[in-house]
Amino acid sequence: MTGNLRLLTDTLAAAKHAGRAALITYLPAGFPTVDDGIAAILATVDAGADVIEVGLPHSDPVLDGPVIQTADDIALRGGVRIADVLRTVREVHAATGKPVLVMSYWNPVSRYGVERFARELAEAGGAGCVLPDLPVSESGPWRRQAEAHGLATVFVVAPSSTDAHLAETAAAGSGFVYASALMGVTGARAAVDEAAAVLTARLRAVTDLPVCVGMGISDADQAAQVAGFADGVIVGSALVSTLLDTGDRAALARLTGELAAGVRA
Amino acid sequence: METSHFFPAARGGLPTADGYFGGFGGQFVPQALVAAVDQVAAEYERAKADPAFVARLEDLLVHYVGRPSALTEVPRFAAHAGGARVFLKREDLNHTGSHKVNNAIGQALLAQRMGKTRVIAETGAGSHGVATATACALMGLSCTVYMGETDMRRQAVNVARMELLGAEVVPVTSGSRTLKDAINETFRDWVARTEDTHYLFGTVAGPHPFPAMIRDFQRVIGVEARRQLLERTGRLPDAAIACVGGGSNAIGLFHAFLDDPVRLVGCEAAGHGVTSGEHAASLSAGEPGVLHGSRSYVLQDDEGQIREAWSISAGLDYPGVGPEHAHLHESGRAEYRPVTDDEAMRAFRLLAVTEGIVPAIESAHALAGTLQVGAELGPDAVLLVNLSGRGDKDLDTASVHFGLEAAR
Incomplete structure (x- = not known):
């Protein structure tokens, strides 16, 4: 069975065709429980998410700020396993038909078995992986399996990346390029850094892949601002934070709806 | 002291250019840190070949470290x-x-060469934190040390030493609140601030070139x-x-x-x-x-x-x-x-x-x-x-x- 890279590409193209950016939402699997996590993700899709990122919780999330660290912690203490992450992907894709990516640090994928993980993710209907701590230079084994199983390889680039790195990374990736809006870890910020627009423009010069921007985006205004120059707007911590603070899926849906309106503004 | 003796013999030439010792090593860092890590590697290569750097390091090892x-x-x-x-x-x-000072002095000199004004470090027992705080005081660099809350309790003397040396000690309350989590937190600091900051890593782990460079200093x-x-x-x-x-x-x-x-x-x-x-x-x-x-x-x-x-x-x-x-x-x-x-x-x-x-x-x-x-x-x-x-x-x-x- 082949993965849903094509669906991801088509979804981003359709949003572009409609003259807007896609909304990409992130929630970790198993947070607060596996079933409640699935229900939360389904609520974001109902409220307008176009592409789903499912986080694979990790003991050492070095690129995440306190909000996602806390959610990962809750999920791991609840005993979340990779099988639960894959079930989350399967159920969300089956129920919505949307492209679903897994975001994971490299060690769990490597330890689970790169071929096995790629095969099972494709079987679950997954569209690919975002691997934030896997640089292109170490990514050969993953990319071979991703290609064999029809999965996207989404690399995260940052304002500090050189032009040569950007070109190399974009050439090695598929689906889209994840442009980090700022230098730093995940978490809401008061304003969108102007580095995001600059980085997006630099990427446009070296790739035809869609450019989606994430990190620090937390409300409709910021989403609208980023949608003005990017193909996709990625929101994670703000959604996780809403669930952490309120435990209320209605509040989560409300925020997602505002963000969905933002990318259409 | 004999000249240059802290630099590695040619033996086996390890690590490889991409930082591997056999099947181990490499550079598993986010793209946001690739440029910073590459800068450290390039500057270290230049420093090794620079007689003035070598002389300054050896002078400090003799007359400051003892x-x-x-x-x-x-x-x-x-x-x-x-x-x-x-x-x-x-x-x-x-x-x-402790031995930690050998590496701290070497990397602090390297930080100066790179024009960095701020140094960050992790510490477990506090030995590396003290060595780093010392090197930073000596060279006029700002110093922030991340230390697990559990370790701050069991090594309180070293916390006081670091503070006396002018370093800021930041308690880490995530995970097991020990060395592993202190390293996570230092990486989080670095990824947000590579422009003026050098991560003075304390041991022969981490991404290439740290394992080879720190080995050379030790x-x-x-x-x-x-x-x-x-x-x-x-x-x-x-x-x-x-x-x-x-x-x-x-x-x-x-x-x-x-x-x-x-x-x-x-x-x-x-x-x-x-x-x-x-x-x-x-x-x-x-x-x-x-x-x-x-x-x-x-x-x-x-x-x-x-x-x-x-x-x-x-x-x-x-x-x-x-x-x-x-x-x-x-x-x-x-x-x-x-x-x-x-x-x-x-x-x-x-x-x-x-x-x-x-x-x-x-x-x-x-x-x-x-x-x-x-x-x-x-x-x-x-x-x-x-x-x-x-x-x-x-x-x-x-x-x-x-x-x-x-x-x-």
Whole structure:
């Protein structure tokens, strides 16, 4: 069975065709429980998410700020396993038909078995992986399996990346390029850094892949601002934070709806 | 001091250009850090080739650190080690009290070369934090040290020292609140601020070029000890023994003996025992995985989640180990044996009462290994041990462990 890279590409193209950016939402699997996590993700899709990122919780999330660290912690203490992450992907894709990516640090994928993980993710209907701590230079084994199983390889680039790195990374990736809006870890910020627009423009010069921007985006205004120059707007911590603070899926849906309106503004 | 002796011999040329020692090492960092890590690698290559840098480093090692450090024979201790002759390489006598200063001075000079004004570091026992705070005070660099809350409690003396030296000590409250989490937090700081900040990593782990560069800065330990022992005894040791957490003092000792017929023995922290689940013996009981930027042996579950380590020694309390040690372990060139908390503390006290030297609890693991190796090799053996640090910082822990008056 082949993965849903094509669906991801088509979804981003359709949003572009409609003259807007896609909304990409992130929630970790198993947070607060596996079933409640699935229900939360389904609520974001109902409220307008176009592409789903499912986080694979990790003991050492070095690129995440306190909000996602806390959610990962809750999920791991609840005993979340990779099988639960894959079930989350399967159920969300089956129920919505949307492209679903897994975001994971490299060690769990490597330890689970790169071929096995790629095969099972494709079987679950997954569209690919975002691997934030896997640089292109170490990514050969993953990319071979991703290609064999029809999965996207989404690399995260940052304002500090050189032009040569950007070109190399974009050439090695598929689906889209994840442009980090700022230098730093995940978490809401008061304003969108102007580095995001600059980085997006630099990427446009070296790739035809869609450019989606994430990190620090937390409300409709910021989403609208980023949608003005990017193909996709990625929101994670703000959604996780809403669930952490309120435990209320209605509040989560409300925020997602505002963000969905933002990318259409 | 002989010129340039801290730089590596050409042996095997490891690591490879992409930072691999056999199947271990590499550069598993987010793209946001690639440029910063590449800058460190490039600047280090330039620095090595720059006679002015080498001269400045050697001048500081001699006149500030106090190198070469002494080599002390310890016959009353050795009587408990099968009667072998035992020599201690006295890194505890360095300024700041441990081997960590060798690397801290080297990297602080490199930070200056790169035009960085701010240095960040992780610390476990506080030895690396103190060494870094010292080097930063000396060179006028701003210094922030991340330290697990648990470690701040058990190494309170070193926290005070860092603060006196002008460093900011930031408590880390995530995860196990020890060294692993302090490293996570330092990486989080760095990724947000590479422009003016150098991450002065403390051990031979992390992404390339840190394992090779820090080894080079620590290599002086073995180079000096090898020469000192030859002068004193006319022969090489039968075994060179060191404790291994991340492994910087051990690789610094081992490297000068790689081509010699000398057994290399690394002593890992076995905590309450390797079968107890409460230990830090990554090579004895871990498996290959990626942690903090390189592939090496790590303590992890079957799905790649990192396990919490345990050791009475905050400096060894780490679920990973440097990639060159993983390579030496797999190739069989070095052997790694677990030493429990109790074994280490017995050796700690034994050295104090037989020789008047209070070692760091980290180094006491090497001393416990020495008692074992001496018993195995018998009275004709000559053993070289790296006494990587002094025990002043550990007096509270030791007082409680031994039920001393001071703890009552």
